[in-house]
Amino acid sequence: MAGGERSAAAPSSPAAVAAAAAVADLERLSRFDPVDVEGPAAAAASAAERLGRTDLVHRARLLQADLLRRRGDVAEAGRRAQDIQRWAAEHDSRHLLARSHYVLTAVLQELGDLSLALEHAVRAVDLLADDVDAEVHIDHHARLADCLGLSGDAVAARERYDHVLRRAEEIGDVHRQLLVLNNRAYCETVAGAFEDALGWSTALQQLAARAGVPLRVGQLDTVGRALVGLGRLDEAETAMLPGLRPEALDASLDGDAGADFLLTLGEVRRRRGALDAAQATLDECVRRCETHGLTSIRVRARREQAELHAAGGDFRAAFEEHKRYSDELMELQSAERDARARTLQAMYETTEARRQTRRYRELSLRDPLTGLYNRRYVDDQLPGLLAQAAAGTTAVTVALLDLDHFKAVNDTWSHDVGDRVLRTVAELLQEAGAAAGPGSFVARMGGEEFLLVLVEDDEGATRRLEELRRTVRAHPWAGLTGHLPVTASIGAAGTAGRTDVTPPEVLGRADAHLYLAKRAGRDRVVTDTA
Secondary structure: OOOOOHHHHOOOOOOHHHHHHHHHHHHHHOOOOOOOHHHHHHHHHHOOOOOOOOOHHHHHHHHHHHHHHHHOOOHHHHHHHHHHHHHHHOOOOOHHHHHHHHHHHHHHHHOOOHHHEEEEEEEHOOOOOOOOOOHHHHHHHHHHHHHHOOOHHHHOOOOOOOHHHHHHOOOOOOOHHHHHHHHHHHHHHHOOOOOHHHHHHHHHHHHHHHOOOOOOOOHHHHHHHHHHHHHHHEEEEHHHHHOHHHHHHOOOOOOOOOOOHHHHHHHHHHHHHHHHHHHHHHHHHHHHHHHHHHHHHHHHHHHHHHHHHHOOOOOHHHHHHHHHHHHHHHHHHHHHHHHHHHHHHHOOHHHHHHHHHHHHHHHHHHHOOOEEEEEHHHHHHHHHHHHHHHHHOOOEEEEEEOOOOHHHHHHHOOOOHHHHHHHHHHHHHHHHHHOOOOOEEEEEEEEEEEEEEEOOOOOHHHHHHHHHHHHHHHHHHHHHHOOOOOOOEEEEEOOOOOOOHHHHHHHHHHHHHHHHHHHHOOOOOOOOOO
């Protein structure tokens, strides 16, 4: 060993032993523990610095970095963790390397990069010593389980959750047991395994009741989501009601002042038909969003407000609110991608930073749900293609596709099922776009509306769009939507014989043809000639 690690192995003074114990105690604290670690972590770092224990200084500063992350300063947290990791690698400090990987896992989860977060989570576990404190062992393995579950590897996640739950039970750590049960139930909802999610969320409720620990709003939200996934709306509302206490909402550990919980509860009440209660709940959610600057939850609240208007029969208000939702969602996605690129640049001053920045700039042009291009990409690419068409060097057909009666899917099954339908349709569209000429692309314009830009003549494009319409209708949807069919109406406009085509003009014609397809009975293609 070298540097700080060598001093850790050498005979220690009572002060050094006390400093090491203080840092180890802080590392064992659960994130659900009410103890504030900010002051103790700063004091531990100062004491270790006076003793010349650089390894302990860095361990304490990692705790401070994780506090920064939890308060929203992800860029600075990542930068500090990276610096500490470099020092740990140079000085062969295995424990410090494990802890830096642990913090970087959470940073990258915040940034939405699950694949890289998973890499760090694996290293954080692999580098742990066999005799590490049980609490630290549980935390590292639990974070790996979270990454596995969110990445779609449900089998591996369940094995890890089983392991950490047993360890937490062995040491009698109720806070960690609650953490594991909550995260496991949440990952099961993400996987669509709502029966399993309900089982784990029920275990969460039972443990909290036995221990006399009130569930926090994030945990109540998990319980509610599991019940909503099973269509048990009355039970979902009853389970979530304790979270309406002001002290519970204001104590949210997720930094959202309970707004996300209120959004779920508002949906439950709306789907139960309690529209006045749903509106009051949503109003409080929006108030908290605006007070605390919770932009992403505020955007999702617009979608729920549109659903509420529709449930009350005010379809014009629903349409206008949904338009605002779509516009703000696109703006939010672009802003988030740009922010992630800036954050990664602040974290890394290396080639890796430049690679990740390019990656996130590319992601800023993608719809996160379907992986298709978004409106920003359309605005970048369509003018150039139309200019080539006007010059006579190529032929372009622009088509708008809208799913028929899509709201019925969301209302009957859930938005999760609706999202799965949208992703499947996106795959069918990508296949159609890939078969067209070079330069063709597919984009999601918002909601259930898609854009196909086909670089081929009118006849070939019309034939391809008809094939696409039939493919969408013939897809085996029953496993997702039951008795509800999934069909598409398509309106298309071409550039043949035109020299003054602009994006607004061609999109306007395509939209008019889409309207005609809807009026003519849906599930059909309307073009310039048909």
